[in-house]
Amino acid sequence: MALFDFASFVDDLATASGKAILPFFRTSLTASDKGGRGGVFDPVTEADKAGESAMRHLIKRAFPSHGIVGEEYGVEQADAEYVWVLDPIDGTRGFISGLPSWGTLIGLTRNGRPCYGMMHQPFTRERFSGDGGKALYRGPMGGGEPGERRLRTRRCASLAEATLSSTSPHAFPTAEEGEAFARLAQGARNVRYGADCYAYCMVAAGHIDLVVEAGLAPYDIVALIPIIEGAGGIVTTWDGGDPARGGRILAAGDKRVHEEAMRVLAG
Missing domain, CATH: 3.30.540.10 (Fructose-1,6-Bisphosphatase, subunit A, domain 1)
Structure with a gap:
């Protein structure tokens, strides 16, 4: 079919x-x-x-x-x-x-x-x-x-220009992950919380530049991957791996800000 x-x-x-x-x-x-x-x-x-x-x-x-x-x-x-x-x-x-x-x-x-x-x-x-x-x-x-x-993602060359979203700054399973997110949030132009799956769709729609989360299950992310990729964006794990199994997820509308976010998250 x-x-x-x-x-x-x-x-x-x-x-x-x-x-x-x-x-x-x-x-x-x-x-x-x-x-x-x-x-x-x-x-x-x-x-x-x-x-x-x-x-x-x-x-x-x-x-x-x-x-x-x-x-x-x-x-x-x-x-x-x-x-x-x-x-x-x-x-x-x-x-x-x-x-x-x-x-x-x-x-x-x-x-x-x-x-x-x-x-x-x-x-x-x-x-x-x-x-x-x-x-x-x-x-x-x-x-x-x-x-x-x-749907089309928007251009965003750097973290300093980015709107970043996450469900909550307190929702990261480990202290290390929370600290990594805090570094990223400190460098972003605008940070918004509480949107859950809506934030990923706003990446696809060109209103948000980055979504960063951790501890996700496959059912939290699988449906969103083809939407963001279909709009011209990118979804990976924090280290650039396959996001389909969940875990630490990084979604971005522009590959340039995605690469910068990976470097910051890696410390």
Whole structure:
């Protein structure tokens, strides 16, 4: 099946997960703490579970031979040629706080390599998608009317010109990683926190230049890689390696600032 056909199916997954998740947003929903990430509050809600269940149901019905890796319900057929990598709510802490800084991440890998991804924000009705060769935004335009446009990263020659984002300066699993990020933040022109997956999409859209995080799982990043690369950006680990397995992630819109950021993070 061509990736164009997968793109249409991903739209169906986004619609189904959005319908499952939105009834919980800005309600008196409670969250439990999964833990397991260095003692940092890692919440999960019924909305997370409902969103992933809806997507898994559609995938199993349409593509029973495909694998699935999901944040809430684990791994099935991880050695399949095609594997779906799902995070129903990336940014659950924002979700339970009533902030629209969260999104549903739907990624697809072929033979272990990310080949298609979408970030869907059902509350704001925005969809960011990419296949590594191009990236697209669909949603409200400048005047509020719905539309679509190609995504392109912006030029940024140096850290001194860069807008840098991370979920939190306190979310790095080790002191060494926190210190490395602090060095980077000190040299950036502008630093913003709390955007979760939205920050990566803003790199693709040309509004943010760098995103730096650590301790990520594959479902936190796989869907975002084809979007940023399709918009002309670059995503690697801090040392320039493969980001598809998560870990220490560095995303940039311009290779020049990416190279400088790697040097600073290395100390």
